Amino acid sequence: MxxxxxxxxxxxxxxxxxxxxxxxxxxxxxxxxxxxxxxxxxxxxxxxxxxxxxxxxxxxxxxxxxxxxTGKKIRVLVFAKPGPAADAARAAGADYVGFEDLIKKCQEGWTEFDVAIATPEAMTEVRKLGKVLGPRGLMPNPKTGTVTDDTARAVREVKAGRxxxxxxxxxxxxxxxxxxxxxxxxxxxxxxxxxxxxxxxxxxxxxxxxxxxxxxxxxxxxxxxxxxxxxxxxx
The missing domain is CATH 3.30.190.20 (Ribosomal protein L1/L10, rRNA-binding domain)
Structure with a gap:
């Protein structure tokens, strides 16, 4: 009706x-x-x-x-192995930073974030989340700048309203x-x-x-x- x-x-x-x-x-x-x-x-x-x-x-x-x-607080998740890229993402204001722990959490159905960013190295494992993140439009993609080694820049751009x-x-x-x-x-x-x-x-x-x-x-x-x-x- x-x-x-x-x-x-x-x-x-x-x-x-x-x-x-x-x-x-x-x-x-x-x-x-x-x-x-x-x-x-x-x-x-x-x-x-x-x-x-x-x-x-x-x-x-x-x-x-x-x-x-956008007038909206954007929650940003970054998939990165421990190291400079992960540290830079945290310093830039990412809400969640991790690798195996976050992948496992997403596989269990957790999607409490608005944008996901990943380093090229991390994508080998993140690709396994395609069925979970893809339908929700959350899968990192090189064409949208969300697969990058420059995690700090990506986080800042998304937070600023990209x-x-x-x-x-x-x-x-x-x-x-x-x-x-x-x-x-x-x-x-x-x-x-x-x-x-x-x-x-x-x-x-x-x-x-x-x-x-x-x-x-x-x-x-x-x-x-x-x-x-x-x-x-x-x-």
């Missing part, structure tokens, strides 16, 4: 013209005018891409540092870009950083239209479609 929309959602829906696309500043202004939830909602961007995710050469994936962070994006099996891509309590300028700068990164991630093999639509929303709000031409994106 479909859940009935809340009064707050319906009031927000009255402010949005579903046939219209909005300039980025106007879309953010709308989000700010929506009735607020009782918690600090996350602001999200959703993209509909013209790629076929089943084709390995059309996978869209990457990372982008948000100028103003986010990962990846197209899903339906060709859509979702990225959290901050909190509704951020200023309009902070939300806009974070949004433009994500848009630029997604545009630059266009697969070289793709023929035809790449970005079909883009929308902003908060955790509990309707979406506001953005004007791609105003963003400088070819349509």
């Amino acid at each position: 479909a859940r009935k929309p809340s009064k707050r959602y319906l009031k927000a829906l009255e402010l949005v013209d579903p046939k219209k696309t909005y300039p980025l500043k106007a879309a953010i202004d709308l989000l700010k005018r929506f009735p607020r939830a009782r918690f600090d909602e996350t602001v999200e961007m959703a993209f509909r891409l013209g790629v076929d995710p089943k084709q390995s050469d059309q996978m869209v994936r990457g990372t982008v540092p948000l100028p103003h962070g 986010v990962e994006f990846k197209v899903d099996k339906t060709g859509n891509l979702h990225v959290a870009i901050g909190k509704i309590s951020f200023t309009p300028e902070q939300i806009e700068e974070n949004a433009r950083a994500v848009i630029d990164a997604v545009v630059k991630a266009r697969p070289a093999s793709l023929r035809g239209r790449y970005l079909h639509s883009c929308a902003l929303s908060t955790t509990m709000s309707p979406s506001v479609r953005l004007d791609l031409k105003e963003l400088g994106i070819a349509v």
Whole structure:
């Protein structure tokens, strides 16, 4: 049975013209005018891409540092054998650092962290966690900078607000870009950083239209479609 929309959602829906696309500043202004939830909602961007995710050469994936962070405390785990890389990760502020002990803990089902980083040396054993971490999007990957010997840099970047994006099996891509309590300028700068990164991630093999639509929303709000031409994106 479909859940009935809340009064707050319906009031927000009255402010949005579903046939219209909005300039980025106007879309953010709308989000700010929506009735607020009782918690600090996350602001999200959703993209509909013209790629076929089943084709390995059309996978869209990457990372982008948000100028103003995500507004969320990121729990970082680092898989590293005892030594300089592990020590550097701890000094940089990693929440969990270890090797065999953390691998065993994850094999038992523990996933109380947001980002996992691993040294190339540690990956020989960490790969065994693919079935546990993969479905949750927590598996370290060289393409996202989470497999590296420079653990200190990776930890600092993640803690500062670097986010990962990846197209899903339906060709859509979702990225959290901050909190509704951020200023309009902070939300806009974070949004433009994500848009630029997604545009630059266009697969070289793709023929035809790449970005079909883009929308902003908060955790509990309707979406506001953005004007791609105003963003400088070819349509």
